[in-house]
Amino acid sequence: MNRREFIAAATAGVVAPVCAPASAHAAQPIQWVVPFQEGGGTDVWARFMAGWLSATLPDRPEVRLLNVSGGNSTRAANFFAAEARADGRMLLGTTGSTQFAALLGDRRVQYDYADWRIVAAQPSGGAIYVPSALGVGSMAQLVARGRTVHFGSIGAASLDIVPLLALEMLGLDVAVLLGLNSRNAARAGLIGGEFDVDYQTSPGYLAQVQPLADAGRVVPLMSLGALDAHGRWARDPAFPALPAFPEVFRQIHGRDPDGAEWQAWQALFRAGFAAQKMVFLPGSVPVARSQLFREAFSHMAANPRFRDQAAPVLGPYPLLTGARADAALAQAMTMAPDIRKWTRDWLERRFRVTP
Known part of the structure; x- marks a missing residue:
């Protein structure tokens, strides 16, 4: 299935971001917060990943997408920061706009990446x-x-x-x-x-x-x-x-x-493309619980079938997991204060935009 076929199927409800539980005692569902509306690129990415995550986690829990649009992705991140609990049943998928808002000091930001634990990262290009x-x-x-x-x-x-x-x-x-x-x-x-x-x-x-x-x-x-x-x-x-x-x-x-x-x-x-999409759990989630998610994404990244299906949908970019995801996050969320000021000044001078 190529990306256009996947999008058509996903928006028609044919492709579900879930897999049936392996036993009669279904695991509790996982909620994946998506910062844009249904059918967009971020939603398609999350929907594709969610199906694989459901199939790879122990007990194959249902992974349900929750689309929270608005504020150029900041509304969803604020929602996750306020609502996600230590039980590890809510994930956030970020995008470059989420990173930029935090890096540039957007006044709408009520979240801090330091409060979250990264699970995986997905590069992209343009x-x-x-x-x-x-x-x-x-x-x-x-x-x-x-x-x-x-x-x-x-x-x-x-x-x-x-x-x-x-x-x-x-x-x-x-x-x-x-x-x-x-x-x-x-x-x-x-x-x-x-x-x-x-x-x-x-x-x-x-x-x-x-x-x-x-x-x-x-x-x-x-x-x-x-x-x-x-x-x-x-x-x-x-x-x-x-x-x-x-x-x-x-x-x-x-x-x-x-x-x-x-x-x-x-x-x-680095913040917008080298680690464009990132998946997070709250930092309050126990290490053992978060490790289950990190290991699931690592297994996905190593699965040739996953890579074959992901390439036409997401592009030929590796899914970053483990230490590579940690490094991608650190690089994405690093901007020297003088460069932050230069960027904010450029936005104001060029577009009359103040983050």
Whole structure:
């Protein structure tokens, strides 16, 4: 089942995020809090993971999704911080927006990642593309045109901050329309001629944009890149033919990126893409109980069948568990105070947005 088939089945209620209990004495259900509405990318990820988690945990408990949307994912995180108990029967799945709000001091945040225990982390990636009618085949050509391009955004302090800062660093003049309700709306706007440049996270690109590229309607220009197992910049494994942002920067400017903007971009990428989705239990859950969940995700990550099913839905990214998940969390939630200030100042100066 590919991602489009999975989404269609999930939203129609055909794919359930549960597995039947193995005995007549069913284990108590697990609740998984999802910070966005049904059918979106985060919901599809959680629904896919929940089915596997149910099948892998001892006694195969039912895993029920609870969608708590609002506040650019902060409402769900606040709900989890207030409601999750030490019995380990509530999980939270975060996304890059949840991390950004905490890193940048969003006033809506009433949660602290230090109060939670990570169970697993899921990297992702993204690709930037333009309509073929624009007549460009590379980011260098797009910059050389010297014209304003239009971009549709959910919000400047959302996950969109990563491509927006990248485009500015490359030298593009970008007019941004804020307030869209989804990346799907931005993609539709580009196809409809309202926007000139767009990005989609890897799952969305593979499912929705790749067919357009194959049909010659859009042209991919670059990926945001990826971090390899040693923390070095590399091409995104979902888009190996596309140059990554650091490559494109060198091509256009003849030097490596540096300075506060580069430090900010790296910190945001780590929080928004290198560990985009994370799964948490409250820190009050006993270690033995949380270890059951950590071991279940480790077994999932090692299962070839899981990997085969996950790749077309989520992209070719490894599920990070154990010490790798711990390290991903530490890197994602680290931002130097001066870089935090630079980022907040940039949002205020560029978009009149104060987190």
